[in-house]
Amino acid sequence: MYEQITKNQHYIPQFYLRNFSDNKSSVGMYILNKKRFAPEASIKKNFSEDFLYGKDNVMENNLMKLEGIWSEIISNILINNETEKIGTDYRELSYRDKNYLLMFIAVSASRTLAKANYTNDQIDGLYKSILQNEPSFEKYKDSIDDFMVKFSIPNWIPIEAAKKTFMYFIDLHLVVLNNYKNCGFISSDAPVIKYDNWLYKHGYKHNIGLTTKGLQIFLPISRNKCLYLYDSQIYKLRGHNMEIKGCEDDKQKIEKIFYINLENQEDIEVINRLTIKNAEKFLVIHNQKDYENCKALIEHENNGSVSKGKGFAIHKLSAGEILQFSDPNVKEHLELPFCSIIDNSLEQESIDPNMMNNEELERIFPKFIDKFMSITRS
Template sequence: MPARKNQHYVPQHYLRAWATNEQLEVFHLDSEGIFSEGTSAVCSRDYFYGNPPIVETELAGLEGYQARPINRIREGDNLTDLTGQTLKLLYSFVTTQRSRTKATKETIRSGDPFLREAVKADLDSNQYNDSIEWTSDLTEEEKEDTLVDASLLGTHQYIISLGVFGYISISDLKPVMLYNVTDQDFIISDAPTVHDIPQYKHNHEITVAGLSNRGLQIFCPIDKYRTLLLYDPAVYRFDTNSKKQILIKSPSVVDQLNLLQFHNAEDIIMFDSSDESYIRSLYERSDEVRQREERTISLETESGIAKELPITPAYQIPSLSPNLPNCTTMTHLPYTKRRPASQSQKEKNLVNKMFNEAGAPDLGLIYAIRTFESFLDLE
């Protein structure tokens, strides 16, 4: 196999916490089958980030840095042991992981019909004659496919760059570790980072939560015993121990946290020692939490033609929220779409500047990764 052809959208270093001898038990949502599969084979696609694999090479270096806080926690460090640079790496891992998945890419691809119509109009008007030299005898449909795929890939590369710098948007969120002391393990999916807004989602009919929303909670499994929770401290208070832990002693709460993975999953659930009957029992309950509402967004072409585009975003807020212990909610605080302390605009301005300077999406993502490494003075 050519070097870096097989490109992961969930890193192997992350998946290994649920593996034994590099093997995972994998539940497939479509077939309901359970199979043993290697960490090298799951959550990956050929040339997922493009070919040649220059972006994949940069992402591999980024993964090495972002693995540092994950590995430290798995080796016994607590959140109280992580400061400064290491916490930023942890937050960046959480936001990057959400942005790079197949689920994100498929949501982008839902705009394919609209984009294809615009590309066809541009080709018909010979707009690309001076900027593209076609190197082979492609049909008009093949030219459309090439341009659409390039545009969709470029959009994904931009979103991944926002994920890399997502720690800026969520730097005001507080961390707590949900520590599982029951006999039932935490599980993981191919879209492991879950956003929720339990305080406001029902009254305000919120289906999708961004990094800057008030009342945000972000769940990210770390291993079979730990799930990281980042939360809006203006809305929630958690009574933790001295290690910033909340001990999860109730099997029902473990079930609720595991159901979040069924809610978010695109294709598969992965686990180690959980028995098959437990996984299937959660699958039977997944309708309790899994939400996939269709939304309509308005898009406008450069020529001013407006289109209404129906999409079903992969990343939606779960229907039900875990009943977490030691949590107090500030019910008096009114809802506003954005947290005043979030610096999401600073993040977007920074990434936009880098992409404008780079001139191409793949170069923009590479520039973003290298700038991130420079900002954090990583070695």
């Protein structure tokens, strides 16, 4: 059967962007490096790249099929309880829909242009580190920065991995945060925010993974709603005494996803701060009014720079080299007013390879391996 070849391939799904739009064809877009707001940026023409997922359209078509499933699930979440104090305080999801929703979160983090760039940085760094130690390459070392090793489809491996590794955070509790304040949730070209308030409060400054204790994941899905996954062994939601659990029905394989109303403006602002800090080049803002309401916050948090460093680094030790692969995530501690920490204990020596010389790194690296296991969810 003939399938249309799509040149303009969106790394932020169009159905997702339409949730932040009144007319479903345009959305407010803030350009970070220009510090400029475009109130009616075309959804069709933005947040996309030509043939980002390949010219054969195999990955693009697969994503489009999944987007049909994801769109229906998220639309149902948005329809329920869309008006303040009206509707039920939970949404029933089948296990199938819950798994597809978690897959959507994982794939959304893996399909972006920022992820493509970091993946290329990593493969480029890896190959060049091998070439640097290859005797036959000695005469070409001075020109090693004149070329870059790239994947033809850099998002392919991350996306395929995401379709399976979302199961690593299936133990996190999922709620929907409701926002009915003047300033709506904003999103970005890197919409999925991985955070760990527990670790960062203790001075931890490294990347976090899907199995890290205290993991929190935020994904705004409209100006009024944000998906929030959190480690319930570490956090509890403030002002909500009920036990936020899946409330599983074994016979029907149904899980209840609770809606939590955020009562304070500072709750909204801290999530928007995370969004701004996590963004690569663009913010997604519902309309001019929302922009005016959060303009001061954007200007305060945005320094106009889109550079977040490389996704690859080499640390030379006497016994060899440590190759460091990393993706960007917000690494500073921000107070989250809507949740509190249950378990505040952590015996963890802060280890940041980028802030150490080689002697310090060599001394402390064995401890890092031992400590890594202590901050991994079982």
